[in-house]
Amino acid sequence: RERGEFQWWLQFLRRVGGSRRINTAAMDSYIRQVAVEEPNRRRLLMPLAWLTIALLRRSAAARKVLIRSQQQLSPQIYADLFDRYRPALVVASTPGWRLDRYLLREAADRGIQTATVIVGWDNPSSYSLPGAQVDWATCWSGIQREELVEGSDWSEEQVNIGGIPSYDGYFQRKWVIPRGEYLKTHGLDPDRKLLSYACSFVTFSPNLPNVRALARLVSNNHLAAPSQLLVRLHPNHFLDVPLFVRERREIQNMAEEFPYMHVVEPAPLGGDLGHYSGEDMPEKSSMMAHSDVFITVYSTMVVETAIHGRPIVSLCLDTPGGWRTPRKYSLPLSKIGNWPTHRRFREAGAGQVVYREQQLAEAVNTYLEDPDADEELREAFVKREVTYTDGSAGRRTGEFLAGLV
Numbered sequence: 204r205e206r207g208e209f210q211w212w213l214q215f216l217r218r219v220g221g222s223r224r225i226n227t228a229a230m231d232s233y234i235r236q237v238a239v240e241e242p243n244r245r246r247l248l249m250p251l252a253w254l255t256i257a258l259l260r261r262s263a264a265a266r267k268v269l270i271r272s273q274q275q276l277s278p279q280i281y282a283d284l285f286d287r288y289r290p291a292l293v294v295a296s297t298p299g300w301r302l303d304r305y306l307l308r309e310a311a312d313r314g315i316q317t318a319t320v321i322v323g324w325d326n327p328s329s330y331s332l333p334g335a336q337v338d339w340a341t342c343w344s345g346i347q348r349e350e351l352v353e354g355s356d357w358s359e360e361q362v363n364i365g366g367i368p369s370y371d372g373y374f375q376r377k378w379v380i381p382r383g384e385y386l387k388t389h390g391l392d393p394d395r396k397l398l399s400y401a402c403s404f405v406t407f408s409p410n411l412p413n414v415r416a417l418a419r420l421v422s423n424n425h426l427a428a429p430s431q432l433l434v435r436l437h438p439n440h441f442l443d444v445p446l447f448v449r450e451r452r453e454i455q456n457m458a459e460e461f462p463y464m465h466v467v468e469p470a471p472l473g474g475d476l477g478h479y480s481g482e483d484m485p486e487k488s489s490m491m492a493h494s495d496v497f498i499t500v501y502s503t504m505v506v507e508t509a510i511h512g513r514p515i516v517s518l519c520l521d522t523p524g525g526w527r528t529p530r531k532y533s534l535p536l537s538k539i540g541n542w543p544t545h546r547r548f549r550e551a552g553a554g555q556v557v558y559r560e561q562q563l564a565e566a567v568n569t570y571l572e573d574p575d576a577d578e579e580l581r582e583a584f585v586k587r588e589v590t591y592t593d594g595s596a597g598r599r600t601g602e603f604l605a606g607l608v
Contacts (some may be wrong), residue, residue: 210276211245214334216252216269218300220259221331225354226543227260229329232407232534239532263356270332273299277308285313291608292316297326299334307335316607320600322369324503324588327351328543341365341603344590346547363603366596367589373510374594378488385489389433389465396430396571399494400518402437402454403502405447407534410437410500412520414454416560417498418461420567427568431463435490438469446526496570500536501545505554506588509581514570515554517545518563552577553584 215237219230234256238249258265293310295303298319310317318339321327327342327350341363342348348364351357372378386393400417402410414434419425421432440451458466467490470483487504488511491497497508498516505515519540525533537558539545549556554577555566569576586592591599 208244212248212252213269213273213276216255216259217273217332217334218330219256220266220269221328221354222263222266222356223260225350226328226541226546228539228546229325229542230331232539232542233329235534236407236532240530266332266356270336273304273334274308274311274336277312278305279309279312281306281309285309285315290315292318292604294318294320294604295337296320296322297330297334298337298340300326300330301334304334307337311336318604318607320365320368320604321347321351322367324506325542325544327354331355339363339607341600343367344588346587350543363600364590365600365603366591368597368600370507370510370589371594371597372484373488373507374592376488376492378484379492380485380489382493385493389467391433391465392431392463394429395463396426396428396495397433397493398430398567399433399435399490399497401435401490401497401499401502401504402440403500403504404536404539405437405439405450407532407539408500408525408536409450409522411450411453412522412560413498413500413518414457416518416520416563418457418464420564421463422461425564427571430495430571432461432465433490433494434458434464434466435487436466436468441468446528446531495574496567498567501539501542501548503544505548506585509553509585510589510592512578512581514574514576515581516563516566516570517548517554517556519556519558520560521558547588548584551584551587552580554581 219234221227221230238246259269293306293315295307296319297303299307307317317337319337321340321342327347332355339361340351340357342351343366345364348362351362352359383393391397398417398421400414417432421430434454436451436454440447455466458464467486491508491511491513494513496514496516498518499505500519501517505517508515519536521535521537540549548554557563557566
């Protein structure tokens with residue numbers, strides 16, 4: 204048990220111990236979540252943890268000690284695979300932020316080169332220091348490279364800018380289902396405008412106020428044109444967490460209550476693997492491509508929707524009291540605008556941000572009446588965030604990795 208606690212604290216400090224030279228707002232929120240939700244044996248140590256975090260954020264030497272300390276937690280569970288295949292390079296989708304840390308640590312112990320392909324928009328600013336000693340990284344943009352260099356002490360020479368390979372299909376329009384076919388699949392009316400809402404930020408705040416406000420707006424015909432609402436549930440709604448399950452069921456029940464409201468689920472992976480939004484690209488791509496207005500809470504889908512050239516609204520209606528559950532941390536949606544990715548979306552002017560229900564109809568109507576509003580700002584936002592907009596990120600990333608061996 205003591206070793207398990209040591210490992211937990213190393214993992215926690217790694218995640219929030221990035222340099223203060225970058226925006227730490229997302230990491231700070233996670234610290235507050237831990238201080239509320241973890242068992243008392245850990246909560247009692249939070250004052251000491253805050254002091255340690257302060258040291259880590261100010262000292263590159265302390266961060267290096269932390270990263271090296273993790274290497275001793277390497278259970279050597281992949282020996283048969285390493286012995287059989289003798290790889291010259293091991294590539295993971297994170298630099299040890301998830302369970303891939305054990306694979307990367309074992310590779311490092313064997314003197315094998317390691318690399319990571321950053322797949323998440325917010326990952327470098329939310330997950331901080333590497334969970335293993337990793338030699339190379341390839342990321343989306345100069346913004347992410349700066350976060351890795353300034354926040355986690357990578358050298359510029361270690362970090363390649365290759366774009367985001369999984370978005371190549373968006374730029375190539377390879378997944379978009381024809382509009383008529385897509386609408387028919389979900390029982391949608393081709394004569395009504397389509398508002399799509401992707402649930403997001405479920406871990407910290409209920410999405411019900413957002414969904415309810417949109418459902419009322421559509422059913423009461425308070426918009427510039429007759430409209431309908433398609434709500435995409437979040438993968439977390441399918442976790443075995445009573446709060447999330449209850450919200451999922453309430454949203455599904457609302458679809459029965461309100462006319463012109465429909466619900467779509469992310470694809471199930473099968474077995475106990477749950478649901479994941481990255482596995483149903485035709486559904487996701489078509490939802491974004493055919494939306495007259497796309498609404499979410501600062502989700503990564505703001506980048507994806509901007510790639511599809513559709514108007515975006517980030518809807519941040521607060522829930523008084525949040526989840527209203529003891530020892531469950533809640534964060535008002537109106538307070539998350541300074542998270543690194545959220546701030547960049549706002550400052551780019553790539554869409555509108557709504558904090559009050561009274562503003563919602565005006566924001567949606569702006570885009571229903573002028574779909575090209577903010578188009579140039581969206582295009583500039585995409586260019587800054589993903590770098591390569593010609594569908595070449597996969598090739599560029601592959602060439603970088605191939606050049607390492």
